[in-house]
Amino acid sequence: MDIKSAILSKYNAKVFKSRKDHILEIEADQTQSIAANTRAIPGIMTNRGCCYAGCKGVVVGPLKDTCVITHGPIGCGFYTWGTRRNKAKSADGRNFIQYCFSTDMQEPDIVFGGDKKLKAAIDEAVEIFKPKHVMICSTCPVGLIGDDIHAVAAAAEKEHGITCLAFSCEGYKGVSQSGGHHIANNGLMKKIIGADDQSPIGQYSVNLLGEYNIGGDGWETERILKKIGYHVVSVFTGDGSVEDISKSHRADLNLVQCHRSINYVAEMMLQAYGTNWLKVNFVGLKATIESLRNLAEFFGASELKDRTEEVISEEMALIEEDIARYRQRLTGRKAALFVGGSRSHHYQELLSDLGVETVLAGYEFAHRDDYEGREIINQIKEDADSKNIESLVIEKDKRYRAILTPERYEELKKSIGLEQYSGLMRQMKDGAWVVDDLNHFETEEFVKLLKPDIFFSGIKDKFIIQKSGLLSRQLHSYDYSGPYSGFKGAVIFARDLVMGLEAPAWKLVTPPWKKKKELLDA
Amino acid sequence: MLNQTPLQFYDRRALRINPCKTCQPVGALYAALGVHRCMPHSHGSQGCVSYHRTFLTRHFKEPAIAASSSFTEGASVFGGGANLKTSVKNIFDIYDPDIIAVHTTCLSETIGDDLNSYILDMTLSEGKLVVHCNTPSYVGSHITGFANMVAGFIRYLSLKSEEKSQKIGIFPGWINPGDIHELKRLVAVMGLESIILPDQSDVLDSPMTGTYSMYPEGGTTIDGIRALGSVKKVLALGPSCSFEPALAIKSKCAVETDLIEAPIGVVNTDNFICALSNLSGQGVPSELEAERGRLIDLMLDASQYFFNKKVAIYGDPDTVVGLCSLALELGLRPKYILTGTPGEAFVERINKNLDIYGAKEGVKVKASGDLFELHQWIKNERVDVLIGTSYGKQIAKAEDIPLVRLGFPILDRYGHSYQPIIGYRGAMRVAELIASALMDRIDRDCADEDLDVVM
The missing domain is CATH 3.40.50.1980 (Nitrogenase molybdenum iron protein domain)
Incomplete structure (x- = not known):
C-alpha cells in the first residue's frame, strides 16, 4: 500500500472523503492541485485556530501604539497576551503590547448586551492611557448577541478624538485563522492606510508586509534594507504602528513576506494607490540574496544594485565560515515542515541552504494559491464559509500613482516576478509530500512512514513528536530563539538545529539495562 | 516595562487589564486530562481548544490532547448537535479513547446548545462513554471550569452504594x-x-x-x-x-x-x-513526623531572612490561600493578596488567616482583581518578593522585585510541574525558593565589603 492509502485507510468514509484531496505526493512534471481552506472536520485534532486568532492574534496584536481591546469573556484576550513573541520597541516608551485589555464579559453582559460595557471600557482606556488609537476585536458571543461594536467605535472616535476601529472577527467565522487575517487587512485598508499625507518619505521607500517581528526577524531584515539604502516606511505589523501604517500608501513598493496573512493589503493598495508589490523571502541565504537583487532591480538604479552586491558580500563574509561548519553537520538530514501560512515554504529554502531536504510540508490555514501559485486564484470556487468574509471593492484613490511605465511593468513581471507568487509546491522535489491542515493522527503516521530527522511545527504537537524520539522545533515561536531571517538569522537557525539534534540527552533516552537486554535479545 | 501603568488609581468597572484568570474551558480540559484514556472535547469553535492546548502544553512542556466541535457560522446559527455527533464518531474511530469528556464554550452556551439531550441521543459502542459539563466562559474562571468538569464526571459515572469500601x-x-x-x-x-x-x-x-x-x-x-x-x-x-x-x-x-x-x-x-x-x-x-521536623528546622534556621519581608501573592484562590498561610508561617508579611477568580469567600479565607497572626493591618486582599491593579499597589508601596505566575515577570522587571514562580500558568521555566508545593516536602521546596530569591537579592545588592560567604 502506498503512503497515502496507508494513512487514509484508517479513516471512516466521511473523513476519508474530506481528507483525500488535502494530501498529495509531488510529481514534478505534473500540474497538481490540492484542496485547502475548507472546513476542519469536527473531532479531528487540527492545529488550526480561529478567526479571532488571525485578526487579533496575528495582524492587529503587534501594533505597539494601539490599545487593542478584546470584547468578550476573558479567555481570548488572555491567550493572546505576550504569547506570539512579536517584539516591539517604542521611542517614547509607550508600548501597548505588554498589556492585555479585555471587557471580561460576564453573564449579564451576554443576556442584556455588552455594548455598554464596551463603551465604558474604551472610556476607561482613554482616561488611563490616553491612546491615540483604540481597536476592538470581538469574540464568539459578541456576534451572536449582536453587539454593534462598529457603532460603539464610531461614537468613541467622536467623543474622544481618537482613531477607533472595530473588527468583527468572531471565532466561528471562516474555517481557520485565515478569515481573521482578511478581516484585519480590510480594517487597516479602510481606516489606517492613507491617513497621513504629511510625514516625509525617503528615497527608495518600501513597506514590509507580513513581517510580524517574531524573535526579531523584522529588525534583522530592516537592518539589511537600511544598510543598502532603503527607507522602510512601515512594517505590517511587527514592531508596527498605526502611525507608520498611516503613511504606507506613499511608499514606492510593498514587499510581501507572509503571503497568506497580508496579500489582501498588497492587492488593495495596488488597486487604490498603484503601489506595486513584490513577493520576497528573507528566510534563507539564497532566498534573501534573490529578494535583495529583485528589489534593486525594481528600482533599477545602478547605485542601488552596486550597494546591494556590496552588502551581500559583506554579510556573507561574516557568516560563510559558520554556515559551512553547520552545513557539514546537517547535510543529508530530512525535515518535515508544518507551519501556518508561508513559513512551510520559506524555511524549505533555508533548510536547503543547510543541506537539509524537505520530505513533507504543509500549511495550517493556507489557500490553494499558497500551494499552487496565484495564477489559480480565479479557479478557486467561493463556498459558504469564504463568502462570509467580506471582500472589499476598491476604487482608485485620487492619490493613485504608478511609478512604472507599462513596458517596465511587463518587463519586471517576467524578470523579478512582480506581483506574483508561485506557491510552495513548485519548490518541492519529486516524491515529497504536501499535506494541507495536517492533523495529529497524520503527523504521527507520517513520522513513522517518512522518518524525518527534524519536524518543524508548533507547540501543540512539539512534545508529541519529541516523545517519539524525534527533534521538534517550533517555527511559530522559534522555541524562544531567533531571529532566523537574513544572513545572521541563518546562522542562529543552523546553530539551533545542530544544538537540538546533538543534545546529549538523546543518547540517554534508553537506560543501560534496557540496552543490555536488547543486545541479549538480539 | 509597563511604563504606562500610572501611580494613581482609577475606579475601573468595565476594562480588565492584565488579567489574573482565564476562562472556564481550559480548567475543564485540565481536569479531563486527569482521567485515564479520556479525550477532552471542546464544544465550540476550534480556536478555543487551540489556545487551551497551547497553554497547558506551555505550562507542562507535555502534549495536551483535546478535540473540538469546530463550529462554523452555520453551526453557530443552527446549533452544534450535528458537529458534536460527528466529533464523537470521529474521535472514537480515530483516537479510540474509552471516554470523551465534553465541555462547552461561550459560543455553545450563548446559543443554548443542550448537551444533555445531544448525549442522550447518541448510540455508543459497548464500553464507550461520553460525559459533559457546562463551562460558560463568562462565568467564574478556569478554576470554575475545573470544578465543573470534576463534578461532571461524578454526576455521570459515580455509583451510589450502601456498602462502603475501605478506600x-x-x-x-x-x-x-x-x-x-x-x-x-x-x-x-x-x-x-x-x-x-x-x-x-x-x-x-x-x-x-x-x-x-x-x-x-x-x-x-x-x-x-x-x-x-x-x-x-x-x-x-x-x-x-x-x-x-x-x-x-x-x-x-x-x-x-x-x-x-x-x-x-x-x-x-x-x-x-x-x-x-x-x-x-x-x-x-x-x-x-521526621519530615515535618526537618521542615520546621529549615524554617527556624532561615527565619531571619524571612522576617517581616513584604510579599505579594497572586494566582488561583486555593493555591494563594495555601501560599499565604505558608508565608505567614515563615514570618513573611503578606502585603497584597490577589486572585482573578471571582468570589468573596477568598477574601474571608485570607482574612481569617491574617487574623490568626494579627497581620491584617495595611494588607490588601482582593478577589476578581487583575495584575494591573496589583502593579499599581506595588508602585505605591513596594514589596520585597512576588509569588505567583509567569505574568508577574513584567511587574518584577518593571519594579526590580524578585519573583518566585508558583501556580498556573508558568510558561517560562522548566521542571516546576514535576516538583510539589504541597505537603511538608512541598513546603520545604517553597521555603527554599523564597529564601534563595531573597538571599540572592541581598548578595546582588550589597556592597563588596558586605558580601558574606557564610549566611
Whole structure:
C-alpha cells in the first residue's frame, strides 16, 4: 500500500472523503492541485485556530501604539497576551503590547448586551492611557448577541478624538485563522492606510508586509534594507504602528513576506494607490540574496544594485565560515515542515541552504494559491464559509500613482516576478509530500512512514513528536530563539538545529539495562 | 516595562487589564486530562481548544490532547448537535479513547446548545462513554471550569452504594502532577488506599521513552470514578476547586465529604495529615513526623531572612490561600493578596488567616482583581518578593522585585510541574525558593565589603 492509502485507510468514509484531496505526493512534471481552506472536520485534532486568532492574534496584536481591546469573556484576550513573541520597541516608551485589555464579559453582559460595557471600557482606556488609537476585536458571543461594536467605535472616535476601529472577527467565522487575517487587512485598508499625507518619505521607500517581528526577524531584515539604502516606511505589523501604517500608501513598493496573512493589503493598495508589490523571502541565504537583487532591480538604479552586491558580500563574509561548519553537520538530514501560512515554504529554502531536504510540508490555514501559485486564484470556487468574509471593492484613490511605465511593468513581471507568487509546491522535489491542515493522527503516521530527522511545527504537537524520539522545533515561536531571517538569522537557525539534534540527552533516552537486554535479545 | 501603568488609581468597572484568570474551558480540559484514556472535547469553535492546548502544553512542556466541535457560522446559527455527533464518531474511530469528556464554550452556551439531550441521543459502542459539563466562559474562571468538569464526571459515572469500601476519595483541586505524586505518597505512608479525581500524574509528566503514547499510564480510571460512590469518605481539598465536586458526590452518592484547605503550608498539611489519620485510625508514622521536623528546622534556621519581608501573592484562590498561610508561617508579611477568580469567600479565607497572626493591618486582599491593579499597589508601596505566575515577570522587571514562580500558568521555566508545593516536602521546596530569591537579592545588592560567604 502506498503512503497515502496507508494513512487514509484508517479513516471512516466521511473523513476519508474530506481528507483525500488535502494530501498529495509531488510529481514534478505534473500540474497538481490540492484542496485547502475548507472546513476542519469536527473531532479531528487540527492545529488550526480561529478567526479571532488571525485578526487579533496575528495582524492587529503587534501594533505597539494601539490599545487593542478584546470584547468578550476573558479567555481570548488572555491567550493572546505576550504569547506570539512579536517584539516591539517604542521611542517614547509607550508600548501597548505588554498589556492585555479585555471587557471580561460576564453573564449579564451576554443576556442584556455588552455594548455598554464596551463603551465604558474604551472610556476607561482613554482616561488611563490616553491612546491615540483604540481597536476592538470581538469574540464568539459578541456576534451572536449582536453587539454593534462598529457603532460603539464610531461614537468613541467622536467623543474622544481618537482613531477607533472595530473588527468583527468572531471565532466561528471562516474555517481557520485565515478569515481573521482578511478581516484585519480590510480594517487597516479602510481606516489606517492613507491617513497621513504629511510625514516625509525617503528615497527608495518600501513597506514590509507580513513581517510580524517574531524573535526579531523584522529588525534583522530592516537592518539589511537600511544598510543598502532603503527607507522602510512601515512594517505590517511587527514592531508596527498605526502611525507608520498611516503613511504606507506613499511608499514606492510593498514587499510581501507572509503571503497568506497580508496579500489582501498588497492587492488593495495596488488597486487604490498603484503601489506595486513584490513577493520576497528573507528566510534563507539564497532566498534573501534573490529578494535583495529583485528589489534593486525594481528600482533599477545602478547605485542601488552596486550597494546591494556590496552588502551581500559583506554579510556573507561574516557568516560563510559558520554556515559551512553547520552545513557539514546537517547535510543529508530530512525535515518535515508544518507551519501556518508561508513559513512551510520559506524555511524549505533555508533548510536547503543547510543541506537539509524537505520530505513533507504543509500549511495550517493556507489557500490553494499558497500551494499552487496565484495564477489559480480565479479557479478557486467561493463556498459558504469564504463568502462570509467580506471582500472589499476598491476604487482608485485620487492619490493613485504608478511609478512604472507599462513596458517596465511587463518587463519586471517576467524578470523579478512582480506581483506574483508561485506557491510552495513548485519548490518541492519529486516524491515529497504536501499535506494541507495536517492533523495529529497524520503527523504521527507520517513520522513513522517518512522518518524525518527534524519536524518543524508548533507547540501543540512539539512534545508529541519529541516523545517519539524525534527533534521538534517550533517555527511559530522559534522555541524562544531567533531571529532566523537574513544572513545572521541563518546562522542562529543552523546553530539551533545542530544544538537540538546533538543534545546529549538523546543518547540517554534508553537506560543501560534496557540496552543490555536488547543486545541479549538480539 | 509597563511604563504606562500610572501611580494613581482609577475606579475601573468595565476594562480588565492584565488579567489574573482565564476562562472556564481550559480548567475543564485540565481536569479531563486527569482521567485515564479520556479525550477532552471542546464544544465550540476550534480556536478555543487551540489556545487551551497551547497553554497547558506551555505550562507542562507535555502534549495536551483535546478535540473540538469546530463550529462554523452555520453551526453557530443552527446549533452544534450535528458537529458534536460527528466529533464523537470521529474521535472514537480515530483516537479510540474509552471516554470523551465534553465541555462547552461561550459560543455553545450563548446559543443554548443542550448537551444533555445531544448525549442522550447518541448510540455508543459497548464500553464507550461520553460525559459533559457546562463551562460558560463568562462565568467564574478556569478554576470554575475545573470544578465543573470534576463534578461532571461524578454526576455521570459515580455509583451510589450502601456498602462502603475501605478506600477514601480525594479531590486534589488544581495542582501539578508533582503535587499528585506527593499526595499519593502521603496517603500511602498513612496506610490508606485512595481514589484521586482527577489525577494528572503520569499523564502530564509522562517519561521520555522514545515512544509517544496518546494515553499514558496515569489518570483516574473510569472504574475508579464509579467506585468513588462507595468510598468511606472524600477529602475535598481547596474549596474553590473542590466544593462543586464535593457537592456532587454528596448529593449523588451520599458520600461523606470533608472540605479542607489544600495541604500547602505547615498547618494546612497538618490538618490534612490529621484527617488521614482519623480515617486510617492509625497514628502518624515517624517518617512523616521526621519530615515535618526537618521542615520546621529549615524554617527556624532561615527565619531571619524571612522576617517581616513584604510579599505579594497572586494566582488561583486555593493555591494563594495555601501560599499565604505558608508565608505567614515563615514570618513573611503578606502585603497584597490577589486572585482573578471571582468570589468573596477568598477574601474571608485570607482574612481569617491574617487574623490568626494579627497581620491584617495595611494588607490588601482582593478577589476578581487583575495584575494591573496589583502593579499599581506595588508602585505605591513596594514589596520585597512576588509569588505567583509567569505574568508577574513584567511587574518584577518593571519594579526590580524578585519573583518566585508558583501556580498556573508558568510558561517560562522548566521542571516546576514535576516538583510539589504541597505537603511538608512541598513546603520545604517553597521555603527554599523564597529564601534563595531573597538571599540572592541581598548578595546582588550589597556592597563588596558586605558580601558574606557564610549566611
